[in-house]
Amino acid sequence: MPTNEHELPLEMVRNRPQLVPEMLRSVFGLDVSTNARATLASESYADTNPAELRCDATVLLGDPKSPVLGVVVESQLRALRQKTYSWPAYLASLRLRRRCPVVLLVLCPDQATARGCAVPIDMGHPGWVLKPLTVHPEMLPPITxxxxxxxxxxxxxxxxxxxxxxxxxxxxxxxxxxxxxxxTGDTGALYHDYVMSRFSDAARKLMEDIVKLDNYEWQSEFALTHRAEGFAEGFRQGFAEGFAEGLAKGLAKGLAKGLLLLLEARGLDVSAGVRARVEGCSDSEQIERWIWRAVSADSAEDLFD
Structure with a gap:
């Protein structure tokens, strides 16, 4: 299951290719039909050179056999010089294979990275300059x-x-x-972990209050499980049991229960040793650090690295 900052935006594109034309329309004002079919294509481009060209994702608009537009999608955490050579190759190969116009869309985590990746690439031939289309979260419209x-x-x-x-x-x-x-499935848990790790404390608190006050009727399997076994229940039980023993101990116990629920929700194996260490910790700040690590950890043991 992808969890890191580079892979998850790409997983979103693969889960819903229609996300790509939506961004091209809303952010860059490109004339892309709202009814155009969006499908994934191969991310590997064969070449006469034995080395394989492989981009992060490819989306085709229209009929996959005769597309009206091909989009090379790349996820970048920082600007890299070598991409100024590989990106034009991706576009040229896709255009050759599909016989259609092509564009480059680069997903970036912040404005600085987007600015660095958007530097025009001068191909040397007069008038031939590739200007990557870069997007970061602040460029996306609020979805209300x-x-x-x-x-x-x-x-x-x-x-x-x-x-x-x-x-x-x-x-x-x-x-x-x-x-x-x-x-449905694991997708909800994956997206929830991703977005909550990027919220401020105030936004996380407001999110919890909105869900609780609205008594929102979750529809997905993830949401039903999350509602029954999620953080809120863990914290409530921890506080209820902890008040008798002291506020500090109750807080640590609630945090520990929430951490173990998060690990289980992500499908990570929790050994008896990990469980004992988490439940035996009375340092609330330490457990909070473990919770942040748990959002992207590959194993439960990674919490303690």
Whole structure:
């Protein structure tokens, strides 16, 4: 299951290719039909050179056999010089194979990275300059309509951290709740972990309050499980049992229970040793550090590295 900052935006594209034309329309104003079919294509481009060209993702608009547009999608955590050579090759190979116009869309975590990746690439031939289309969360529109959020939950998840503390924060988080609640399987848990790790403390608290006050009827398997076994229940039980022993001990116990639930929700094996160490810890700040690590850890043991 992908969890890191590079892979998850790509997983969103693979889960819902329609996210790509939506961003091209809303961010760059490209004339892309709202009814155009969006499908994934091979990410590998064969060449006469034995080395294989492989981009992060490819989306075709229209009929996959005769597309009207091909989009090379790349996820970048920082600007890299070698990409100024590989990106033009991806576009040229895709254009050759599919016989259609092509564009390059680069997903970036922040404005600085997007600015660095957007530097025009001078190909040397007069007038031939590639200008990458780069996007970061602040460029995405706030998704405040729950119906739109359910239709494109990935767009709601990607844009929410940039708007969760703004003037439309409550509407954005209500839309996000609807988006996550509409997902099935492990996808909801994956997106939930991703977006909550990028929220401020205030946004996380507001998100919890909105879900609780609205008594939102979750639809997905993840959401039903999360509602029954999630953080809120863990904290409530921890506090209820802990008040008799002291507020500090109760807080640590609630945090420990929430951490173990998070590990289990992510499908990570929790050994008896890990469980004993977590439940035996009375340092609330230490457990909070473990919770942040648990969002992207590959194993439960990684919490203690």
């Amino acid at each position: 309509d729950p119906d739109q959020a359910r239709r494109l939950p990935e767009l709601a998840v990607l844009s929410a951290p940039a708007h969760a503390d703004g003037p439309q924060s409550e509407a954005v988080l209500r839309g996000l709740s609807a988006a996550i609640g509409s997902l």
